[in-house]
Amino acid sequence: MREMSQLKRVLDNGDMAVTAECGPPKGADPEAIFKKAELLRGKVDAINVTDNQTAIVRMSSLAACGLLISAGLDPVLQVVVRDRNRIALQSDILGASAMGIRNILCLSGDHQSFGNQPQAMGVFDLDSIQLIQVAKTMRDEGTVWGGDPLTKAPELFIGAAANPFADPLELRVIRLAKKIRAGTNFIQTQCVYNLDRFEQWMNMARDRGLPEHVSILAGVTPLKSSGMAQYMRDRVSGIDIPDELMKRMQGVPKNRQRQEGINICVETIQRLKEIQGIRGFHIMAIEWEEAVGEIVARADLLPRPSFDQD
Template sequence: MVATGWRPKAGNRMPSPSRLAGLLRDGRFVVTAELSAANSADPEATWRRAEVLRGSVDAINCTDNTGAHVHISSLAAAHLLVEKGLEPIMQLTVRDRNRLALQADLLGAAALGVRNIVLMSGDDVTAGDHPEARRIYDIDSMQLVEVAAGLRDRGTYLSGRKLEQAPSFFIGAVENPFAPPLEFRPLRLQKKVRAGADFIQTQLVFDVPIFARFMAMVGELGLLDKVFIIPSIGIPRSARGARYMKEKVPGLHVPDSLVDRLEKTAAARQADEGVRIAVELVSAVREIPGVAGVHLIGIKWEEGVVQVAEAAGLLPRPTFSPRASVGGHG
């Protein structure tokens, strides 16, 4: 499966043995997915969910207390995936750690075989079940991208102290094409690319025209040959879930037409209709210049991810393991 004839150019980046980076450099249309984080100290709980995705996606996001709810750490989950021969993308937020802890976790992840990282702010603690938790935000997500790039490219901590061995990271960040002012979002993305981001995973895309406009503005900034952009596609399992996302999830844009479509579907068939909606969204974003893949999210529903990948013609996934020679850019 090959993307539409574009490849970001090489930058001054250290080698990354990330399979995800290699696929993107090779022009493949990639598929990533979010793993529902376990509420268990038993590694089997993580492995069971991850095994559902084996062969249907190229890499798997391990979330960092998503929704500000406590789960198994993203570092531990990512390492568990490495142990089973699966490729993780470790998410890391600035919400819960200061700059020392962030750098320590990045170095630890590299030592445990994690090569793909996505760096972000994190959902506010008021969204979760520990609203009294203290927010850290010692540095912001943009600065964290710079920190990771410094570890990788210069082999130094933020303090300037030298590492004995630099990590090899394929660095990701996030962007929300739907947060106002819309004209500002591509400029934020540009800053993240300049900071060192190799790829971007977006907020959930339910409104394709707005996302297409965002991508056009990104193209006007000359960024499509500098970063891989992977839109997130949600798989709504029910009308109730879709309405909850529309009304309760900050920064998420869910059109009324999508909610209405699910509400007009019999309850027993809403999950199937949600899969059809996701397949339609995948097909639509694939036509937009600069889209390098899709990130599929089925909340506590890895089986839904597999259904969408199959129905959207995204299978089989490539079986070879190319290597990225320069930080994931080719």
């Protein structure tokens, strides 16, 4: 069993980390996970598994992470507070650690009204910052929330999300600081298209000395087409795509738009590398895991570091 998070090792070693995203299938087929796993093997350090994203019922994140473990990969268990109360959340954290899952990403989750179960009760017993607090308590104090001791504390590398593009900007930085104080070890950001705004957020974070206390992985998503760009800009909350990028995608014939999307993604990574305080990249190629290999190769992020397993 994996003793330590590969993601943590890479970051501890001072290397730029690379993570990718794997959305579980809307069904019970394990092959869907293994197929995506093979596309990402050797290209990234760890693989995020989304937790019923956009509130659509999918294979559980915990189970899909278990499948990745069995394939010898390092999963990041995404956990949203929408569907489980603190009893279930803590129970899942223990189960995840027992299975060898070493990374957890604490999220609020997309609201249930967006998905295919709009009549569901939204739980939201904890919020994402409180989940970080609870996970840290379990790991560092060896107790559940409230103080009851655990027979064995979970081993966790705790992560959280940040969206530099949502409003109001000042609160975004306050919230980042709170996530760090709550105990997050790493941050994966919302996908970056608007570099100016991202830099503004990073400057504000640096003014407060935040990047010294947390590993910030900048999120990127390759655009598949101008239609997708438009959809994301207009319909997906928290996405900010500047006009010049929209024009660039629209200015390319349809059959070359995928390539242009990858070009933009690679250029974005190159520019992000120059921003002080960035420790890695989180590549969310939505249902397009094939693109990740080319992106990391062209962004000079290969080979991925490897360490001898104990």
